Amino acid sequence: MDLLNHDYYMDLALNLARGARGQTGINPVVGCVIVKDGRIVGMGAHLERGAAHAEVHALQMAGKNAEGSTAYVTLEPCSHFGRTPPCSDRLIAEKVARVVVACQDPNPKVAGTGIARLRANGVEVTVGVREEEARRLNEMYNKYIVTGRPFVTLKTASTLDGRIASRTGDSKWITNEHSREFVHTLRHRHQAIMAGVETVIADDPSLTTRLSVPALHPVKVIVDSTLRTNPESRLFNQQGKVILLTTEQAPKDRRLLLEAAGAELVTAGEGPKVDLPLALELLGKLEIASVLLEGGGKLNGAMLEAGLIDKCILFYAPKIIGGADAPGNFQFGGFERMDDAIRLERTEVEMYGEDICLTGYPVYG
Ligand code: AOF
Ligand code: ZN
Numbered sequence: 001m002d003l004l005n006h007d008y009y010m011d012l013a014l015n016l017a018r019g020a021r022g023q024t025g026i027n028p029v030v031g032c033v034i035v036k037d038g039r040i041v042g043m044g045a046h047l048e049r050g051a052a053h054a055e056v057h058a059l060q061m062a063g064k065n066a067e068g069s070t071a072y073v074t075l076e077p078c079s080h081f082g083r084t085p086p087c088s089d090r091l092i093a094e095k096v097a098r099v100v101v102a103c104q105d106p107n108p109k110v111a112g113t114g115i116a117r118l119r120a121n122g123v124e125v126t127v128g129v130r131e132e133e134a135r136r137l138n139e140m141y142n143k144y145i146v147t148g149r150p151f152v153t154l155k156t157a158s159t160l161d162g163r164i165a166s167r168t169g170d171s172k173w174i175t176n177e178h179s180r181e182f183v184h185t186l187r188h189r190h191q192a193i194m195a196g197v198e199t200v201i202a203d204d205p206s207l208t209t210r211l212s213v214p215a216l217h218p219v220k221v222i223v224d225s226t227l228r229t230n231p232e233s234r235l236f237n238q239q240g241k242v243i244l245l246t247t248e249q250a251p252k253d254r255r256l257l258l259e260a261a262g263a264e265l266v267t268a269g270e271g272p273k274v275d276l277p278l279a280l281e282l283l284g285k286l287e288i289a290s291v292l293l294e295g296g297g298k299l300n301g302a303m304l305e306a307g308l309i310d311k312c313i314l315f316y317a318p319k320i321i322g323g324a325d326a327p328g329n330f331q332f333g334g335f336e337r338m339d340d341a342i343r344l345e346r347t348e349v350e351m352y353g354e355d356i357c358l359t360g361y362p363v364y365g
Contacts, residue, residue, distance in 0.1 A: 006100055009033045009040075009072040010130040014102070016045040017054070017074045017137060022189040022216060025049040026289040028105075028141040032058040033072045034065070034096070041065035053078065055087040059094050066094040074134045076105040076127075079114040088114040091123065098124040102134030107145045140190075143310065144289035149280050152194075152308055154293045154300060155186055156329045157315040164297055167323030169202065178352040179315045181211070186313065188215040190292040192243075192283065196299035197224035206238040207294075219243055219288060223299055225274045227254035231261035243286075245279045247271030276306050301332030304342060307364040312344055316356040340365065 016031030024046055032054035034042035042065070044057025052060075055077055059066050077087035077099065091099060099118055104127065105111060118125050135142065140151035157175040158164050165171040173180065187193055187209040195207065200222055209215040217240035222229055227250040229235075235242055242263045246255075249271035259265060266282050269275030283291065293303060303309050314329070335341055344360025351357070 006072070006126070006129045009035055009070075010074070010100065010102055010134075012040075012043070013054075013072045013074050014130060014133060014137065016043060017134075020045045020047050021137075023048060025191060026141070026144060026287050028075055028138040028145075030054040030073065030075045032074070034058045034062045034069050035072070036062070036065050036069040041069060050083045053084055053087050055091060056084070059090060059096075062094075066096055068095065068097045070098040070100060071096050072100045072129075074102045074130075075138065076101050076103065076110060076112070077114045077118065078105065078107075078110050079117050080107075080109040082109075086114070086117075088117045091118060092121045096123060098126070100126045100129050102129055103127070103131045106142050139311070140290040144284065147284075149284045150192070150288050150291045151310050152280070152291045152293055152303065153186070153190065153311045153313060154303070154309045155183060155313045155315070156295060156300065157183070157317070158329045159319045159321045160316055161320050161322060162329045163321045163323070163326040164295060164329055165327050166321050167326040171203070174319070175315045175317045175355045176353045179317075179355045179357065182352060182357070183315075184209050184211045184215065186292055187218055190218050190290040191288045192219040192221045192291045194221040194223065194291050194293045194299075196296050197222055197228050198298060199294070199296040200224075200229055200233055200235060202296070204234050206234045208238045208240055218292070221245060221283065221288075221291065223274050223276075223279070224250075225271055226250055227258055227265075229258060229263070231257050231263075236261050236263070243283075245274050245282075247274055273302075276303060276308055280308060297327045297329055297331040301330045304330055304362065305332045307362075309362055312358070312360050312362060314358045314360075315352070316358065318354050318356070 013031035013033045017029040020029045027049045030046040032044045042058035042062030044054045046054045079086050079088050115125050143151040193207050207220045208217050219241045221243045223245045225247045244263045244265050268279035343363050345363050347360035
């Protein structure tokens, strides 16, 4: 009975957190529900970096009812002075009797110390309710806060035979409108979208988020070792900052031209190709914790080969286009033996109309 109650309230807290996905920047999404005598007396979510943490919103709503209550939090309450004061201190001060936590905060500044502080002050703490879900919800944050490098999600849209265009270059449209709408949700949930210069030249995409609900425009990151991006590209006329990842080999005049068009240039290595691991490190330093990689095939292949993709979201339309020269999802030298193939684990399949969406996490040998 007791356990069931825990799950019920934690699910609610998780849903509050889910609603804020995409809008907390490098911060995690967190939800909090405060319960007293069988009644919900406070609810809150962390909505924006720099704004109040989930617990503070919920405590504010609970007011005097916080005393003797149980607080359900999807992430360990913090113990450090960041942009806001520590939540564990606030829970103690408000005399909350019990805190139920889904998972520990991997942030080295917290990492168990919030829980320890609550316990040391007589608050009963239960950890591990809906742990797996809570951890997965913040998978991007979990990587970034420990490594300083962004979590990379690859998204592709291809035919069943893995083609991202026909042999003549036609690609509109491969997947259906339901799949494409979900891609816009994915853009909203990442801080940056990454694409190769070939894609920009071939498709002239705007790389913005187009949704019928409020949505944020991620930073547009283009991998462009010699700065071939056209300063007239649609990219520059739309919302969202543009970063061009380039090399020392990029001509000076192109630099000036593209900077004048509004691009921020980030030089990653001497060239001739962009040093992709270094590029991700530099993006991390610019406080980009999540990247949605949207191709094309060569960049996907290079990122995969370098072991830089954390998660794959692969849409397959039930179509076969064929053509030996039609570009593929992943273009790279490939492996000699099936045993060496990059495998996806924890795979899941979802249908978007008749399109298939396969999600999984690459395992690098
Ligand atoms: C919580 N509740 O709702 C959130 C937490 O820059 P700050 O002050 O917002 O701190 C960010 C850090 O605080 C973040 O890295 C994570 O460790 C924790 N986030 N903690 O108790 C919340 N958003
Ligand atoms: Zn906090």
